Amino acid sequence: MTETTPGKLYGLGVGPGDPELISMKSYRLLQESQVVAYPTGRAGGGNALSIVEPHLREDHIMLPMMYPATAGKVADSPEYPQLMTDFYDDTANEIAAHLDTGRNVALICQGDPFFYGSYMYWHARLAEKYDTTVVPGISSVMTGPVVLGKPLCHRTDTVTVIPATLSEEEIEARLKVADSAVLMKLGRTLPKVRRVLKRIGRLDEAWLVERATMEGERVIPMTDDSVEKAGYFSICVLPCKTPV
Numbered sequence: 001m002t003e004t005t006p007g008k009l010y011g012l013g014v015g016p017g018d019p020e021l022i023s024m025k026s027y028r029l030l031q032e033s034q035v036v037a038y039p040t041g042r043a044g045g046g047n048a049l050s051i052v053e054p055h056l057r058e059d060h061i062m063l064p065m066m067y068p069a070t071a072g073k074v075a076d077s078p079e080y081p082q083l084m085t086d087f088y089d090d091t092a093n094e095i096a097a098h099l100d101t102g103r104n105v106a107l108i109c110q111g112d113p114f115f116y117g118s119y120m121y122w123h124a125r126l127a128e129k130y131d132t133t134v135v136p137g138i139s140s141v142m143t144g145p146v147v148l149g150k151p152l153c154h155r156t157d158t159v160t161v162i163p164a165t166l167s168e169e170e171i172e173a174r175l176k177v178a179d180s181a182v183l184m185k186l187g188r189t190l191p192k193v194r195r196v197l198k199r200i201g202r203l204d205e206a207w208l209v210e211r212a213t214m215e216g217e218r219v220i221p222m223t224d225d226s227v228e229k230a231g232y233f234s235i236c237v238l239p240c241k242t243p244v
């Protein structure tokens with residue numbers, strides 16, 4: 001009996017939102033895959049899926065991987081880390097089952113897979129066992145300043161990237177020493193971020209970019225109270241301080 005050659009795992013960065021911002025390599029490997037795996041919430045769909053949707057074929061086998069509820073209290077609960085571990089273990093097994101039958105699996109990730117991308121948790125479970133290729137994607141950090149129309153850094157500027165899920169004190173300490181900065185994971189963290197920016201006198205420099213290159217894209221100055229209604233898919237950009 002001949003043994004089946006396992007399929008390949010492709011961790012594909014698919015860019016920030018606009019389906020045209022997917023790289024040629026991610027596009028090609030998507031077409032060379034029989035299975036498309038994607039993270040999704042209870043409502044179905046998901047950003048990564050909507051980015052690749054125009055590029056899907058009828059015969060692609062879709063593998064939705066439904067996150068346990070991640071918002072609000074559940075994410076702060078003591079059970080949350082174990083829930084997530086079980087989720088990644090179980091879905092990695094589902095992916096492995098396809099790979100074992102010889103199918104290539106494209107696991108799609110909004111932005112870049114290794115830049116706060118959940119792809120890395122599946123990579124950690126599967127990449128040693130299966131032939132794996134990771135393709136970088138255009139990250140929200142690169143996209144926000146372009147949508148805003150203001151350069152992020154030049155000459156000897158340093159850029160500080162801050163997940164807004166850090167404590168208020170930690171955000172303040174890091175912003176105080178930053179030249180340019182990008183804050184990620186906004187939404188319910190926005191009031192905290194605005195308090196810090198105001199305290200250190202940098203609120204006027206900061207801009208919110210919500211859903212960059214996607215439907216519903218918005219650019220709002222952080223001085224505007226309406227920014228606090230923005231969702232999780234937003235970044236706050238403090239562009240170049242010095243004139244270009």
Ligand SMILES: C[S@@+](CC[C@H](N)C(=O)[O-])C[C@H]1O[C@@H](n2cnc3c(N)ncnc32)[C@H](O)[C@@H]1O
Binds near residue numbers: 109112
């Ligand atoms: C889990 S991280 C994933 C980052 C992603 N891998 C990347 O390279 O951009 C999710 C955060 O990325 C940011 N983000 C991702 N896509 C975005 C977009 N199109 N517009 C604005 N922010 C975005 C938001 O700050 C969001 O809270």
